[in-house]
Amino acid sequence: MATTGVQTETPSVPRHKTSAAKRRTKQPFNFTPWLFLAVPLLIYLVWVVEPLFYSFYLSLTDWDGVTNPTFIGLKNYQTLLQDPVLYVSFLNNLKVLSVFLIVPIAGGLGLAVLFNRPSRMINVLKAAIYSPMVLSFIVIGLIWSWFYLPNEGALNTLLRSAGLGFLAQSWLSNAQISIFSVTFAACWRQIGYVMLLYLAGLNTIDASLVEAAKVDGANGWQVFLRIIFPLLAPITTIIVIATIIDSLQFFDLVYIMTKGGPGYASTVLANFMFTEAFTNFRYGYGAAIAVVQFLLSFIFIVFYLTYMLRKGADNL
Amino acid sequence: MADMHTMQTLLLDLQAGRISRRDFISRSVALGLSFSAASALLAACGSTGGTTTGAGSKDFTFTTNATTPDEKKVAKGLVDTYMKQSGSKVKVNYVPGSDYPSAVRTYLSSPVAPDALAYYGGLLSQFFIGRGLILDISDIWEKNGWATAFPQAFQATSKGKDGKYYFLPQNWYWWATFYRPSTFRKHNVTPPKTFDELYTVCNKLKADGVVPFVVGAQAPWTLAGWFDILDLRINGPQFHSDLTGGKAHYTDAKVKKVFGIWRDMIKRGYFTKSASAYTWDQQIPPLVKGEGGMYVIGRFIYDSFPADAQADLDFFSFPTYDPAIPTAEEAPVDGYFIPKHAKNQQAAKDFLSYLGSVEGEKLFVTSGGGALSANTQVPSSVYSPFDAKGVEFVKKASAVSQFYDRDTDATVSTRGMAFFGQFFNNPDLDLNKGLSDLDQFAQSIYSKQL
Numbered sequence: 001m002a003t004t005g006v007q008t009e010t011p012s013v014p015r016h017k018t019s020a021a022k023r024r025t026k027q028p029f030n031f032t033p034w035l036f037l038a039v040p041l042l043i044y045l046v047w048v049v050e051p052l053f054y055s056f057y058l059s060l061t062d063w064d065g066v067t068n069p070t071f072i073g074l075k076n077y078q079t080l081l082q083d084p085v086l087y088v089s090f091l092n093n094l095k096v097l098s099v100f101l102i103v104p105i106a107g108g109l110g111l112a113v114l115f116n117r118p119s120r121m122i123n124v125l126k127a128a129i130y131s132p133m134v135l136s137f138i139v140i141g142l143i144w145s146w147f148y149l150p151n152e153g154a155l156n157t158l159l160r161s162a163g164l165g166f167l168a169q170s171w172l173s174n175a176q177i178s179i180f181s182v183t184f185a186a187c188w189r190q191i192g193y194v195m196l197l198y199l200a201g202l203n204t205i206d207a208s209l210v211e212a213a214k215v216d217g218a219n220g221w222q223v224f225l226r227i228i229f230p231l232l233a234p235i236t237t238i239i240v241i242a243t244i245i246d247s248l249q250f251f252d253l254v255y256i257m258t259k260g261g262p263g264y265a266s267t268v269l270a271n272f273m274f275t276e277a278f279t280n281f282r283y284g285y286g287a288a289i290a291v292v293q294f295l296l297s298f299i300f301i302v303f304y305l306t307y308m309l310r311k312g313a314d315n316l
Numbered sequence: 317m318a319d320m321h322t323m324q325t326l327l328l329d330l331q332a333g334r335i336s337r338r339d340f341i342s343r344s345v346a347l348g349l350s351f352s353a354a355s356a357l358l359a360a361c362g363s364t365g366g367t368t369t370g371a372g373s374k375d376f377t378f379t380t381n382a383t384t385p386d387e388k389k390v391a392k393g394l395v396d397t398y399m400k401q402s403g404s405k406v407k408v409n410y411v412p413g414s415d416y417p418s419a420v421r422t423y424l425s426s427p428v429a430p431d432a433l434a435y436y437g438g439l440l441s442q443f444f445i446g447r448g449l450i451l452d453i454s455d456i457w458e459k460n461g462w463a464t465a466f467p468q469a470f471q472a473t474s475k476g477k478d479g480k481y482y483f484l485p486q487n488w489y490w491w492a493t494f495y496r497p498s499t500f501r502k503h504n505v506t507p508p509k510t511f512d513e514l515y516t517v518c519n520k521l522k523a524d525g526v527v528p529f530v531v532g533a534q535a536p537w538t539l540a541g542w543f544d545i546l547d548l549r550i551n552g553p554q555f556h557s558d559l560t561g562g563k564a565h566y567t568d569a570k571v572k573k574v575f576g577i578w579r580d581m582i583k584r585g586y587f588t589k590s591a592s593a594y595t596w597d598q599q600i601p602p603l604v605k606g607e608g609g610m611y612v613i614g615r616f617i618y619d620s621f622p623a624d625a626q627a628d629l630d631f632f633s634f635p636t637y638d639p640a641i642p643t644a645e646e647a648p649v650d651g652y653f654i655p656k657h658a659k660n661q662q663a664a665k666d667f668l669s670y671l672g673s674v675e676g677e678k679l680f681v682t683s684g685g686g687a688l689s690a691n692t693q694v695p696s697s698v699y700s701p702f703d704a705k706g707v708e709f710v711k712k713a714s715a716v717s718q719f720y721d722r723d724t725d726a727t728v729s730t731r732g733m734a735f736f737g738q739f740f741n742n743p744d745l746d747l748n749k750g751l752s753d754l755d756q757f758a759q760s761i762y763s764k765q766l
Binding site: 065079084173258 | 425
């Protein structure tokens with residue numbers, strides 16, 4: 001852009017650099033960050049990137065893990081698209097997504113709003129609600145499967161003793177609800193995490209905005225809906241995208257609690273891939289499922305990265 | 317570019333000393349490898365040199381899927397006794413049962429493999445035999461005269477398509493309908509012999525508040541046991557063998573008949589409610605406590621039964637449906653084989669000779685092997701009364717099948733068992749569609765194998 005004639009240079013910075021000066025002030029190529037990165041980058045390339053491409057290659061072959069892979073082109077994908085289990089699994093992923101989006105966000109946000117005040121009692125409660133995050137999925141899966149046992153499990157026993165026996169279900173063996181039961185165990189773990197994120201977000205909200213709204217006569221609910229929730233939008237966006245990616249990769253709890261059963265009622269894409277690759281030893285077919293899962297996740301990961309990078313750029 | 321598979325075989329032969337260095341180079345070059353590449357490969361992989369026959373030393377490695385402390389104790393006992401006897405040093409590896417099939421696949425496709433491997437019989441080991449990965453052990457079968465010592469049914473599953481022996485069937489166990497006689501006495505019923513008697517017994521138990529058949533179906537193999545026994549009784553062992561072998565179709569009216577009868581039993585409430593919520597062993601307590609009447613399961617339930625209740629555990633053959641149909645029983649067999657490219661083949665063969673011998677089998681049984689000897693020359697005095705009964709039980713059967721997941725191709729059996737799970741939880745599902753989907757899938761797998 002043309003200058004307006006006002007010189008802006010300071011005495012220490014000449015307006016035109018001589019080429020020698022340019023060479024002198026030009027930064028030497030800094031090897032240090034690359035040296036630090038070299039080892040982790042190498043590990044990443046060998047253990048993450050190469051297997052990724054190997055999986056792409058495997059999905060084009062027929063391999064039983066013992067004899068050599070035979071190249072069969074896109075046949076695995078042809079078979080996959082006609083396999084009803086693919087669609088059942090994907091539908092289950094969507095079911096997981098629906099519950100895993102709504103319950104932790106509603107619950108986490110509600111708890112955050114409730115707990116957004118200093119109090120020792122509330123700090124204890126916050127810690128208690130967050131604590132499931134430190135448990136591994138195996139532990140959560142095992143304990144919740146005992147909790148869900150039809151006759152001896154705590155849930156049905158509690159319902160029966162409260163006179164609500166008619167609500168007692170076979171939580172994990174009822175084909176209709178098994179996937180939802182499993183997802184709920186995941187929500188139990190997730191709520192604390194979402195609550196923590198929203199608590200941090202609530203702290204960034206300018207108190208004067210809330211006060212101004214109250215002065216204008218807004219009641220609590222209107223303050224929440226019109227002021228607080230919109231201001232929490234960035235956090236909500238991150239949680240939504242991360243939840244979508246997580247639900248596409250859902251595996252551990254299903255494997256522990258139902259193994260995808262009964263039949264394929266609670267199978268999700270990752271379980272389907274695991275069964276085909278490691279139980280049936282159809283590695284090519286399993287790789288094709290993994291590639292499909294990858295492509296689905298990739299779409300959302302691109303969204304996420306674009307959003308984060310744009311947001312990051314905006315903040316500069 | 318040298319064909320990878322043939323190169324791999326050449327490398328394995330070189331390392332085992334079956335071909336000389338010169339042979340290796342000339343064959344590699346014939347495959348298209350450059351001379352310098354072949355020599356580099358030779359230098360890198362080394363060789364035992366010369367033209368040794370690859371007999372190896374007396375020492376060898378043995379890998380087994382013994383998982384529980386009891387199983388490991390038995391395996392260790394066998395190995396220790398053999399080591400003292402033969403002077404060989406044996407390196408034993410234990411791999412947990414759940415990882416075992418994948419581990420074995422890795423061993424069989426890599427240049428370094430254990431010399432002796434435990435494995436499951438039936439199609440599970442035939443999978444490897446059919447791909448030429450297992451050593452021919454017909455010589456020790458002949459040397460030990462085993463053709464007369466092992467039942468024909470076991471011998472059939474140990475041979476490859478070429479009629480040579482590849483597998484040593486070492487132990488087996490049986491499936492039956494297990495019950496507690498005290499529970500039966502309490503409710504005034506006796507083990508049923510026909511389907512009509514079965515329904516009477518179930519109705520009586522149900523009326524008294526006892527679950528006629530307990531079953532834990534979280535892992536669907538327990539349901540496969542049910543499908544098998546119903547199919548064996550209703551359609552007979554020949555049809556069952558045809559079905560699992562891929563010659564008969566799941567859409568056959570005979571299969572629909574089995575599901576029809578099964579559906580009827582489910583709707584009459586003869587099974588545990590919400591069975592899929594329970595693992596198989598979570599349904600043992602109801603049987604022990606008398607809340608459940610019968611369990612169609614394998615002999616291994618005995619080991620999981622509380623010690624003070626074991627004396628009151630008995631079994632009977634599942635009732636007959638049609639007196640004209642021969643009674644078949646399920647008796648899965650497990651055993652050992654040697655990878656084709658094992659280094660210490662003779663030592664491994666000697667070990668297998670010991671395992672299959674009367675002496676080795678006796679030690680296995682008496683040290684708590686939890687199964688029966690496949691070698692029929694073992695005197696029945698070594699068995700507990702319970703196991704002796706099992707031997708008689710299977711001897712009386714006109715035919716023996718292995719079990720659904722050993723008689724059926726692995727991929728098909730997973731789908732089949734998943735279908736059993738679906739059906740069991742929702743007996744009103746569209747049976748025609750479900751069976752036709754399963755059959756289509758099965759045929760697509762079988763046609764690839766032709």
